[in-house]
Amino acid sequence: MLFPMPPSDTLYQALLDRDPAYDGQVWVCVASTGIFCRLTCPARKPLRANCSFHDSVAACLAAGFRPCKRCHPLAPMAAGEPVIQQLLAALDQDPARRWGEPDLVALGLDPSTVRRVFKRQFGMTFLEMARHRRLREGFTTLASGGPVIAAQLEAGFESASAFRAAFARLLGRAPGSLRQDALLRADWIATPLGDMLSVCDARHLHLLEFMDRKALPAELARLAKAAGGEIGLGRFDPSDQIRAELARFFAGSSARFDTPLALHGTPFTRQVWQALRAIPPGQTRSYGALAQDLGRPQAVRAVAQANGANQIALVIPCHRVIGADGALTGYGGGLWRKQRLLEIERGYRSPPPGLAPDRPQA
Structure with a gap:
């Protein structure tokens, strides 16, 4: 259990x-x-x-x-909604399409129902998700050295100001401010649970978050300030390493993450993060149990705050912390992702002696 x-x-x-x-x-x-x-x-x-x-x-x-x-x-929780399956498939088939409510009506769908279902499962509407997908194309163009105007057109934006505003809402900064020679570089990573953003320097991973996390722009601003440098676009060796490790994790072959980390936090916060990394895949802890493990049984609230301050998702597995009664409790990436991550990690549980390990469910 x-x-x-x-x-x-x-x-x-x-x-x-x-x-x-x-x-x-x-x-x-x-x-x-x-x-x-x-x-x-x-x-x-x-x-x-x-x-x-x-x-x-x-x-x-x-x-x-x-x-x-x-x-x-x-099936994963989000896949239980037929309208989600239908629209995600349509988005995969034509990621550059500029979706609007009339398109949903043309498919025989009620826009208010679609909005409610996606908001409940993903924390964002389908139209917001479609805009994110288009922005990914623009991000890729910029990261490869393309000009802003080319990225704008690749993302399907007719207006330069609309593209700049959408990019700034997502990353907290305009596309023209992201240099390729920056000491910190951001990379866009597609995963089965949604797109993620990694930020690395030449030696360490500083941030790994789901792109739809509302706190992402603020996290990027704090990171740039703490690291004493601007954030640009591109990859370093740690960028490629974490990309490969995420691929193995979601493929069901390994839950091990060895990418070197740069931890920005107080000594106690970093202690909590190390305790999170010590939780084996397929197991969970409560905030109270973590506080006990750290020898600070009265520091449950501080442990919860440190858990919430984590900005290296999956690698520092804050999703493995649940309520004392077994409830999932909050997760910055959304409860549906937390549920799916725990389902995946059931396949990584250490089996009793003499038994073969479980495999992650598809």
């Missing part, structure tokens, strides 16, 4: 409330139907006497239960 299971009565109430806090952590098996579901399943709620709870999909399958066809417990 990744965490002590809360009492069954607590989990049953979460099932009644469709509480998303336990997604990716607990599933319910319903004896009367022979199926298992997420606690957020929209189906009619079963009687308490017919419910049992398990901490893994494998346990539900081993008990003889079939996956629910309404909440899709074998």
Whole structure:
């Protein structure tokens, strides 16, 4: 088990409330139907006497239960929404398309429903996501030495001012201010859970964040100030190393990250980050347990603040910290990502002696 299971009565109430806090952590098996579901399943709620709870999909399958066809417990949480699957596929097919609400209506979709579903799952609307995808094309052009006007056209912006404003909202700085000879260089990395931005110098990784994180512009500004230099575009050796390690992580071959890190924080904050790195893949800790491990049992709030200040996602695995009751709690990259990361890392758990390790679910 990744965490002590809360009492069954607590989990049953979460099932009644469709509480998303336990997604990716607990599933319910319903004896009367022979199926298992997420606690957020929209189906009619079963009687308490017919419910049992398990901490893994494998346990539900081993008990003889079939996956629910309404909440899709074998799929990542975000993929359970048909409208998300439809629009993400359309975005992949034509990333340069300039999407608007009329395009959604033409597909037979209600823009307000699309906005609500994407905001709930990703923390941004579909139209914002489409703009991010277009900006990636412009970023790539700039990083390869292309002029701003070429990047603007590659990103599908007719207006130079609109391109500059969109770029500044995303990265906190205008495209023309990002030099290729800067001591800190940013690289755009596509992953199965969304685009990420790495910032490295010639020897260390300073930042790794999901591009849609609201705090990213402020983090970049603090980093530039702390490092005493501007941030430009391009790659160093650590940029290539973290890109390769992320590819292996998402491919299911390795959860090991050896890229050298530059840690910007107080001594206590860095101590918390080191404790996070000591949590094995496939396991979790509560804030209280981390405080105990550090010999500071009264410093739970300070541990939580240090966890939230982490700006090197995945490598410093703040996603492995959950609530004392097993709830996922907050995550800057979104709870849906936290749930999916924990699902992936179940495949990296150390098995009991004599058993083969689990493999990450597709």
